[in-house]
Amino acid sequence: METGSVTTPFGRRPMTLALVQRQMATSHIKPGKTADKWKVLRDVSAAKDMLGVQSNSLAVLDALLSFYPNNELCQDAKLIVFPSNNQLALRAHGMAGATLRRHIAVLVEAGLIVRKDSANGKRYARKDSAGEIDTAFGFDLSPLLGRSEELALMAQQVMADRALLRKAKESLTICRRDVRKLITAAMEEGADGDWQSIEDMYIALVGRIPRIPTLTSTTAILEEMQMLLDEVVNRLNLLDNQKNTNTNAAQNERHIQNSNPESTYEFEPSSRKEQGAKGGGSGQQRREPTKAFPLAVVLKACPTISDYGPGGVIGNWRDFMSAAVVVRSVLGVSPSAYQDACEAMGPENAAIAIGCILERGNFINSAGAYLRDLTRRTERGEFSLGPMIMALLKAGAHTGLKTG
Incomplete structure (x- = not known):
């Protein structure tokens, strides 16, 4: 195989530094390296979107490989094929000449083949006295051999991404179904709460599902849908806990009245510490903090807090909570x-609350008083961060549409 040489395109086709690098790269192929040409073609087909080639480009590459006589691409062999456009078009399923030339250019631009043009632009080969090809002009297949490992890794990545996308789509379908049915059940059975606003959030979220899903977009929607599902389940749990608490309180009140009808009792504790102290007895249990939401979703809803992270970046919950302490002071x-x-x-949710307050700073007169109010409502089981985060996400989506 001729290596280390650089030839410029014939005619008006321009020469670029990228083409020079691709031609020179053929000189760095490991001696003795081989690769099955049809396996390489399958890898290119799997990674075609990453390479920026189309199905017709693959048909042309398939036709070019069919002119190479061996199944193995070898480093020490002549890897230049020299079919005429008519021969190439026939093997490319009768492709039109203009289309053929366009897709040859795509393959060259993608770094899958290299042109080796003769002085007059014709494709041919000269043989030596022994009948072996001495010099050939046409299309060099060396890049396929040189990039065989890279192309295989790209194909594996594409297959892995497809599996992840399929799993994410299945999870989104199940999560979407759960949210829809739980909201419907709550509304039809007259459960307390603003379920219409939750349904509006659900409808807005479903409306953002793209017609052609990608792994990134599907994962982002899935995280928000799971967060909405957690919010719905938390609300239903609160309703169930309040129902049980009211029932226990009524039973306790009847018991107290029967035991000592002349006694008077203060049913509301005088401080939060007293309320917490009673949690271990038969009275009202203190509600456990809800689990923090996905960090990616929180940062999407509260992007401003990232400016207060270490180096202006938040990469994990530790960074987020450190930024919240700074914002608390600000x-x-x-x-x-x-x-x-x-x-x-809980520490994570308190930091999220600070991020939300920062994002809504223009609408809040006193951040400290607002946070204390949220704390009191949380202790009474009347507040959850979900609607606040969903509202910020919705506001951010509308802002993006207006400025996009």
Whole structure:
């Protein structure tokens, strides 16, 4: 195989530095390297979207490979094929001449073949006295051999992404079904709460599902749909807990009245600590903090807090919570107010609340008072971060549409 040489295209076709690099790369193929040409073609077919080639381009490449006599592409063999356009068009399923030339250019641009043009632009080969090909002009298949491992890895990545996309689509379908049926059940059975707003969030989220899904878009929608499902389940759990609490309270009140009808009792504890102390007895149990939402979803809803992360970037929950402490100080929230929020909501959710308050700063007069109100409502089981995050996501989507 001729290596280390660079030839420029015949006629008006321009020469680029990229073409020079691709031709020179053929000189770095490992000695003795081989690759099955049809396996390489299958890898190229699987990775065609990553390579930027189309089905017709693959048909042309298939035809070019058919002119190479051996199944193995070998480093020490002549890897130049020299069919005429008529011969090539016939093997490419009767492709029109203009279409053929366009897709040859696509293969060259993708770095899958290299042109080896003669002085007059014709494709041919000269043989030596022993009948072996000495010099050939046409299309060099060396890049396929040189990039065989790379193409195989690209094909594997595409197949892995397809499997992940299929799994994500299945999970989204199941999650979407669960949310829809739970909302419908809650509305039809008259459950307490603003279920219409939850349904509006669901409809808006479904409306954002693209017609042609990708792994990135499907994963993002799935995370938000799972967050909405968690919010629906949390609301239903709260309703069930409140129902049980009311039933227990009524039974306790009847028991107290029967035991000592002249006694008076203060049913509301005088402080949050007293309420928490009673949680271990037969009275009302203190509600456990809900699990934090996916970080990617939170950052999408609250992008401003990233400016306060280490180096202006938030890569994990540790960074997010560190940024929340800085924002807490910037907003003028007292350490005690933030500590109370951490105890009631959990550290991650308290940090999320700070991020949401920062995002809605123009609409909040006192960040500290607002956070204390959220803390009190959380302790009473009347507040969840889900609707706040969904509202910010919805507002961000509308802003993107207006500015896009």
